[in-house]
Amino acid sequence: MGALLWWYRTRTAADKRRSISPVKRTLDKRKIAVGLLSTKATVYMYDELAGYLERDGERVQFQYDEQYVDRGLQPLSWSLPLQKEPYLSEHGLPAYFSGLCSEGWLRQVQTSRQGIHPDNLFTLLINNGLDLPGAVVIVPAN
Template identity: 60%
Template sequence: MHGKRVGHLERHGNRVLFQYDSNYLEFGKPLSLSLPLRSEPFESEGLPAYFSGLCSEGWLRRIQAFEQRIDPSDEFTLLINNGRDLAGAVTIEPTD
């Protein structure tokens, strides 16, 4: 967010984990009320609502999914593939 690493998002099967970066915890603000600052990871089935809300919808989602040859309901992959072009200050970047 604004060029600072906020945390790490990863998928294990249908479970998604988000954990704030330890450096961000010192001075950062929560991404949302549903993701308060804490050192323990958040675990959910599918994307947490905050991240799901960053995904494209409607015709744009269908076009992105078609061009990227992925299922339009695969929000995690949509977010990773398109995370550098999101509305607002947040970007999602894949790690190596």
């Protein structure tokens, strides 16, 4: 068992209540509220604006930023080579993005605390987009 997981499981109830400040709780609630309402997200790779995700019902579209493509920067994935045309997924997130979402017990914890349905991967991705594997960061679009 990893040290962090061991620490988390062995904390007392009082420790668990103290570990999240009221300010952080408020910020988390605001972020979650924005994520629940967002239909657009901005995707960054190594702090460079890489592209945009947009949800329209079940359909999700990803499009690389034009300057990102023109500069020939690293694609997000081999399954999403650089191109100016959008990638369209008719049923939920494209495979690369759904692979960034948490699974198992972590997904259960995140969805229950954030008040979202476990199958709503778009909102799950936006709400947790600052803590994704790799060099990708996803935030709600302004």
